[in-house]
Amino acid sequence: MSLDQPTAEKPQADTPQTGAPIVLIAAGGTGGHLFPAEALAGALSARGILVDLATDERAARYAGQFPARKLHVLPADTVRGRSPMALFRTAIALGTGVGMGLKLMRHLKPAAVIGFGGYPTVPPLMAGALARRPTLIHEANGVMGRANALLAPYVTAIATGYPGICDGNPRLKAKAYHTGNPVRPAVREAAGLSFKAPQAGEPFELLVFGGSQGARIMSEIVPAAFEWLQPEVRARLRVTQQSRPEDIDLVRATYARLGVACELAPFFKDLPARMAKAHLVVGRSGASTVAELAVIGRPSVLVPLPHALDQDQLANATAIANAGGALLMPQDEFTPQHFAEELTRLANRPDQLAAMAEAAKAMGRADAAERLADLVIRIARITV
Template identity: 35%
Template structure:
């Protein structure tokens, strides 16, 4: 029937970096009939809105080496491919969208085996192994950073940026923060992405007293795995495991100290927040360092290896920036220049073009 909505299966699982861009895309396709593909007991069971039915499969990544566990994982992969094929056929889906990770393999293989188009979004500057392997199989690969294209020479690449949650684009989110921070003080925001960053937390707690003496307030989002949580007390220090209203907080901050996951960087750019980046040293193939390099080359951030950073050097670098408002203003301007605020619209247009072709 002419009025039957197009059915799209979104395969996105695990971390906010995989889920938030997929949710932003789904919100840009209100006329589509969308269902979700995820993994039991992962973040999608909490974050995926109720209007998107959630299908789950048991799949995980291969570890180093080959042994009995690899055979079990291979068996789960084959079973997952069969299940996704069944979901796609019985649901009369017309296309698949994925943001990578373990779940992308079964989704891409099942879709292509049925002749269905697939759009794969890769948010990192260095595409992951899954993207590099499956990218050429896909109808199109949407990139968060232009530089990623050189690692995907056989794929059909389109740079669209990385979509952010609607709160980052909504003018109404420019409201006064619901945190007790005076309007006329410098604010330093520390966050480690959805997983937190215990090593960074430790450095920050050691360096923070000098920032307090300089008049700065610190909002510290520690994650929920920090054994030293609540060990620092100060009137200018606000510690929270998480904070949902990130857009106005990032806009209010004059400086952020952050990991360099693609999602966090996208939010920093859209909000124009200058940053000190400390790439997670154990990220797959050190991809966070590649992400950080995009921002340092643009003059939007400074980046330091965790292994080379001390509390004293972090303390001094922050104090220098707090005293240089012109440098912070230039970093903010450069961050906004590399932002793609209409990324969700561009990605939705690409999905429409591919699926409705």
């Protein structure tokens, strides 16, 4: 749906102290949820709108740097099994959270309640809908997650990172808006660095990361793949790699034996800047990773997390691969020999790397946070 169509319905709420409206953002504890939520919070704050954050106790530990006026902790739980006891425990946690959320709605009177996926968003969004506040969910992935699928019929509007994910349901499609995935300011800054493909004989910057569920396989496959490379390709490589602390010594020893220049760490705080310097990125395909690769415009080899119930990473990787911006490599095909073959081919094809970078960039929406903020302001009827 076009972003200039009118939507909902409720008047704004002002804080007694300042007269400024409050928007309540709900997000889980992963980067895929918190990063776009943080970007929206920044866009709303820049327009004079106060932002509070609602999440559960576990996710609250990761929200210390979130730009919110206040943090509200509501009970929540995910579905951990199909046994009656597991379902009962989940229902109790979510029901308690909704009850506390209704009290929060009466106290806070938010202009809108915005959710970014994950079960910690269910209580505040359900409470917002029951309290007849304007509500919106943002789905960052190429397929809707379970929590958002549960909430989608009840919310005022649905924002999506990819077009068309609600096309199969006319009721949801009627209130769906393709805003793109908001990215952090550091990503937008990194996007200013243009891509220059390395020519034959020039250094080749390779960035490898995988998050908490991907770093292990990257440490197993990527160093082993270098054993299959021709010496002239191997000599060009400059590797920056995320590795688990327990893997770093072995990975470093392998690279030292092969004569590969490397920088290893369990975590890189400046990952967007490192993406911008890379000639090729190897990683998982979470929504935030794919959105950042697209905004910065860098070619990638993406290895989706296998066996996920929603297959969200596969959907994300497929979308950017079909656009020509990435090479999709399922984990069962991500072998040292296969990766070495593809790395050799790309290292010898600067024209293809440049085309992939351009295709990725064409998918990116650097203004997604502003587009999402516009939608929030419109459904909440906030005057700025």
